[in-house]
Amino acid sequence: MNTVLGGNMASDISGIPENDDIFYYRMKRHEDELRWLYMELYGNDSMYAELTGQMYEFYEARGAALKRIDAAREADPEWYKRNDLLGMMLYIDNFAGNIAGVESRLDYIEKCNVNYIHLMPFLNTVEGRSDGGYAVTDFRKVKPEYGTMEDLEHLTATCHERGINVCMDFVMNHTSSDHEWARRARAGEGEYMSRYFFFDSDVIPREFEKTVPQVFPTTAPGNFTWLPDCGHYVMTCFYPYQWDLNYRNPRVFNEMMYNFLFMANQGIDVIRIDAVPYIWKEPGTQCRNLRQVHTIVRMMRMISEIVCPSVLLLGEVVMEPVKVVPYFGTVEKPECHMLYNVTTMATTWHTVATRDTGLLKKQLDIVGGLPKEYVFLNYLRCHDDIGWGLDYDTLKWQGQEEVPHKKYLNDYFRGLAGSSNSRGELYNSDPVTGDARFCGTTASMCGVEKAGFEGDEEAMERAIQLDVMLHAYMFTQSGIPVLYSGDEIAQVNDYSYKEDPLKADDSRYIHRGKMNWENAEKIAESGSVEERIFDRLAGLESIRRSEKVFMTSADMWTVRAGDRSVLCIGRYYDGDKMYGIFNFSEYEKEISVTEDDRPCTDMLTGEEISLENIALPAYGFYWLKVKAKTQNSPDMDNDCRSIIRNGVLS
Numbered sequence: 001m002n003t004v005l006g007g008n009m010a011s012d013i014s015g016i017p018e019n020d021d022i023f024y025y026r027m028k029r030h031e032d033e034l035r036w037l038y039m040e041l042y043g044n045d046s047m048y049a050e051l052t053g054q055m056y057e058f059y060e061a062r063g064a065a066l067k068r069i070d071a072a073r074e075a076d077p078e079w080y081k082r083n084d085l086l087g088m089m090l091y092i093d094n095f096a097g098n099i100a101g102v103e104s105r106l107d108y109i110e111k112c113n114v115n116y117i118h119l120m121p122f123l124n125t126v127e128g129r130s131d132g133g134y135a136v137t138d139f140r141k142v143k144p145e146y147g148t149m150e151d152l153e154h155l156t157a158t159c160h161e162r163g164i165n166v167c168m169d170f171v172m173n174h175t176s177s178d179h180e181w182a183r184r185a186r187a188g189e190g191e192y193m194s195r196y197f198f199f200d201s202d203v204i205p206r207e208f209e210k211t212v213p214q215v216f217p218t219t220a221p222g223n224f225t226w227l228p229d230c231g232h233y234v235m236t237c238f239y240p241y242q243w244d245l246n247y248r249n250p251r252v253f254n255e256m257m258y259n260f261l262f263m264a265n266q267g268i269d270v271i272r273i274d275a276v277p278y279i280w281k282e283p284g285t286q287c288r289n290l291r292q293v294h295t296i297v298r299m300m301r302m303i304s305e306i307v308c309p310s311v312l313l314l315g316e317v318v319m320e321p322v323k324v325v326p327y328f329g330t331v332e333k334p335e336c337h338m339l340y341n342v343t344t345m346a347t348t349w350h351t352v353a354t355r356d357t358g359l360l361k362k363q364l365d366i367v368g369g370l371p372k373e374y375v376f377l378n379y380l381r382c383h384d385d386i387g388w389g390l391d392y393d394t395l396k397w398q399g400q401e402e403v404p405h406k407k408y409l410n411d412y413f414r415g416l417a418g419s420s421n422s423r424g425e426l427y428n429s430d431p432v433t434g435d436a437r438f439c440g441t442t443a444s445m446c447g448v449e450k451a452g453f454e455g456d457e458e459a460m461e462r463a464i465q466l467d468v469m470l471h472a473y474m475f476t477q478s479g480i481p482v483l484y485s486g487d488e489i490a491q492v493n494d495y496s497y498k499e500d501p502l503k504a505d506d507s508r509y510i511h512r513g514k515m516n517w518e519n520a521e522k523i524a525e526s527g528s529v530e531e532r533i534f535d536r537l538a539g540l541e542s543i544r545r546s547e548k549v550f551m552t553s554a555d556m557w558t559v560r561a562g563d564r565s566v567l568c569i570g571r572y573y574d575g576d577k578m579y580g581i582f583n584f585s586e587y588e589k590e591i592s593v594t595e596d597d598r599p600c601t602d603m604l605t606g607e608e609i610s611l612e613n614i615a616l617p618a619y620g621f622y623w624l625k626v627k628a629k630t631q632n633s634p635d636m637d638n639d640c641r642s643i644i645r646n647g648v649l650s
């Protein structure tokens with residue numbers, strides 16, 4: 001029997017001393033549920049006792065500075081739900097060579113107004129079999145070229161002194177085939193084989209293949225890899241060198257939780273749970289989003305709330321909204337703290353290519369109607385491709401079928417269709433389904449690359465305008481905006497990956513180029529492309545930080561603007577109200593917002609402006625703050641609440 005907390009707190013606790021009040025208090029809060037879920041999944045008392053014992057060890061080992069952050073955030077659990085976080089994702093080597101290099105560039109990060117950095121995978125991996133670092137050989141070792149675990153701990157501590165949060169990828173779905181477990185499994189050690197999915201014939205693999213879709217249909221087809229040396233198939237849903245872990249085995253769960261807590265104790269603030277929907281496998285299913293995945297994430301949330309409550313869980317769920325939202329869990333039983341706003345991201349680029357804001361309006365209203373507790377990470381692009389996961393049921397109504405529409409989008413962004421100025425490449429183009437995804441940097445997709453190459457200043461200004469407008473629109477959404485490093489200076493596609501045989505067949509490297517520090521210096525050169533983007537973004541970021549109407553928990557809705565290519569977003573928080581108006585077309589537009597007739601202030605210029613007959617330049621936008629109520633004007637609070645209550649959200 002190993003109830004961690006008996007009736008009188010800490011009676012019979014597998015080796016855990018009774019004197020640490022905070023740990024006991026937190027454990028007491030979660031013990032019943034944690035134990036219940038663990039037993040439901042594993043029914044293994046001694047493994048549960050080991051887990052809780054280790055949790056205490058990690059709690060004990062946690063540094064005093066981190067414990068202070070834990071306490072501060074426990075006292076202010078809404079700390080990540082305001083309007084003052086701005087993220088940036090970066091590869092350590094591309095950005096600054098190694099971890100010490102990143103530390104030496106923190107001034108630049110601060111200059112970008114960034115206070116949340118996502119360090120792309122940095123744990124040990126084998127070059128050429130790394131999937132950008134997502135095939136980890138050792139969860140406790142930093143890739144030697146990047147530095148050591150001590151360097152990382154130093155970086156996180158320095159970041160914390162400067163108020164910067166650090167995020168890392170926790171790749172828990174699979175290990176590298178060069179991980180010690182995998183090597184021992186391959187050598188026939190049953191204990192380690194049981195940590196993966198090994199089969200000595202193709203009977204069960206073929207059963208799985210009937211229902212499990214493919215992640216990389218072109219670059220890594222199929223979900224199993226034959227290992228001739230040991231005469232077994234092993235499950236590999238991603239690349240053949242990424243072996244899926246078997247979470248039916250409590251040893252796998254426990255060990256991976258220890259790895260997670262180990263990294264949390266190095267000062268990591270945000271754990272991005274890579275490929276989380278895939279972590280439980282069941283024959284006859286798609287092996288995605290199964291019930292047990294949620295049990296595991298919920299247990300992870302409780303484990304972190306007990307040991308390291310300042311740490312946030314960010315789920316990587318690249319799926320349609322109905323599948324994403326359950327990863328928040330419920331108010332009583334939360335799972336992830338944050339999730340990516342992925343459908344909104346893809347729908348944004350659909351809007352750029354079609355100049356039709358209809359689908360985006362619908363998508364934003366879905367997100368705006370979700371509970372305020374949910375925090376999304378908003379972004380224009382990340383290190384991965386853009387998959388065209390759009391709401392095709394709605395598009396069908398407008399006569400747009402999925403396959404030809406995806407083809408149009410891919411043609412458009414390669415600069416082959418419509419009046420496109422975009423540049424980029426296809427990713428995992430599947431000849432069977434006709435499906436393909438897309439890769440390119442934000443700036444290249446907005447036309448900066450083409451205009452620069454052609455020396456066309458007019459086209460460059462338009463491209464910059466589109467790029468800035470998209471950022472302004474992204475900042476208008478609720479949640480945490482995250483920039484991709486280099487986007488702040490309009491860095492364009494990098495084609496050099498084609499010359500590297502280890503990268504050549506993965507076009508995602510086109511938008512993972514090295515940070516160009518020479519170009520970054522040009523932010524000081526008035527009139528340079530870099531300065532024009534950087535300064536305008538900085539202006540928007542500072543407004544976003546200082547105006548409470550950008551709080552994550554503000555009301556957000558869309559407003560009819562009278563023109564299909566103009567998007568209007570309303571926001572309301574505690575007496576403040578604003579409209580963000582965005583022209584997704586290259587034509588000048590004049591629109592009126594009829595929902596409100598009070599005068600507004602242009603938040604960028606401070607000038608007074610009416611909501612009637614607003615002139616929008618090509619790809620122009622406005623952030624308009626409705627003037628505070630006067631004695632003669634209607635009460636803004638009531639006015640706004642009635643809009644929300646009546647469901648007049650468009």
Ligand code: GLC
Binds near residue numbers: 132134
């Ligand atoms: C995630 C990562 C992606 C990687 C995959 C496999 O989706 O974002 O880059 O290929 O997981 O780990």
